[in-house]
Amino acid sequence: MDIFLQQVINGLTLGAVYAVVALGYTMVYGIIQLINFAHGEVVMIGAMVALTVINALAKSGLSPVTVVLAGTGCAIPVCMLVGYAMERLAYRPLRRAPRLAPLITAIGVSIILQHLALLVWSRNVLAFPQIVDLRVFHVAGARISNVQLAIIVVCVAMMAGLAVLVYRTRLGAAMRATAQNPQVAGLMGIDIDRVIAATFAIGAALAAVAGVMVGTYYGVAQYTMGSILGLKAFSAAVLGGIGNVPGAMLGGVLMGVVEALGAGYIGSFTDLCRYGWLARLIGERCADGGHFVLFGSNYQDVFAFAVLILVLVLRPSGLLGERVGERA
């Protein structure tokens, strides 16, 4: 089996999901310069709502695709409502407050949403019912499943749809104008409150679908799942250049691939038995092809944050970002 190709495929799958979540961060940041720390929780709520619906319909005799679509179809409006509500109730009243206030509020919203989910869905790791039968295709020595393929296709379609929305529609033009100069956007007749609310709702809809995909991919969901996923997607958005829509897409995919490759190779790179003099030092554990692995693939989460730190040090504006530095 070709480990490299395999990890690239896994990475693309994961990266496509990161990209979709990263878009939510970057659009909100672009328009009101807020890092919406609660965005990861919207992904979690999407997964939870879908899981509930899919569980309820699992034995209904409907086709698996219909069931998953029904779950997604419920998750999207619920998440859009959550996204809209957090903007309306938590962030809008702070629009003119110092930047730290909405930022701290975002952390608060994130905690509130997590604990609401805890109340509704318990603290347990919940299993997605295995209703889709996994089919695996072999390509050039690597494996790709029908679920992976579906995730990649859906993510690419959503990104294309979002690009059309942002760059080709009236609402998209209003969003970009509001991001660049909200006062003048208002002077030109744009209701910026509505545009900002729409931005939150659109980001939340993307997050909902991402939640369903992550849930079906890993087969589990838990009320805490949004925080680490959200942080990685946020890192991806920073990698691409926060506020930049194509950047979030690129950053997400890169982040997924880096993480998968890192997870795939860290074990063998940190196997001290590979290094002659160290192997001799270690002695018998390395004999007969033994291993002395420092960091296993359970360290995969490290890579996203290593990338984040590197970006912040080397290129704070991100790969495609132009604006550098903090706006007052």
Place this chain on the structure above:
Amino acid sequence: MSLLEVRALEVHYGGIRAVKGIDLDVEPGELVCLIGANGAGKSSMLRAICGLVHGVRGSVRYAGEEISGLAVHERPRRGLVMVPEGRGIFPQLTVAENLAIGAYARRDPDVRDDLERTYRLFARLAERRTQTGGTLSGGEQQMLAIGRALMSRPRLLLLDEPSMGLAPLMVAKILATVREIARQGVTILLVEQNAKLALEIASRGYVMESGAITLAADAASLLADPRVREAYLGEGAA
């Protein structure tokens, strides 16, 4: 009935009273100019008319309707549009997209015709329609800002220092365009530092000093007024 009727307008920034009770009228079809030194409160007054500042007192009536309570974006829908100080173009949108945003408040089919008319008025913009706004020169940006406002089909256009930062030739050109727009039937309230050129194209003028209107007359008598000549036209006794 006046198109714009400002009464006892005050603007407060925290404890500072930047506009101290102003009365001002603009009749339909007029080109009125407002001159005054830096910090006199001209922009504050325009921003108050547009609903951009809080801490506003007094009344602003437009086309017979009290508009001081309206949301900012409701004004362009009624034909009241401002070109803000510093132009306020969208730097990362193309020229064409900037102009399209100007027509945002409209939903009629004549937008295309107006776009062509705007491009005829500013041929430079037509050549640069796919370029982003931020790459334009200062003069071109001012043309874009005015063109964008025209795309909304304004009844009343508020212009805040359109000549700011431009070379003399470009100043003359922009002000000639302003006069042309007024000729086509758009009512204009023009705020200018360039008092001479502004008074030459205006029919009436106001002079503003530290937040209050100190003179109001037709443009010709303001041009002849010794106080104006001394303070704003750089002439007269030392």
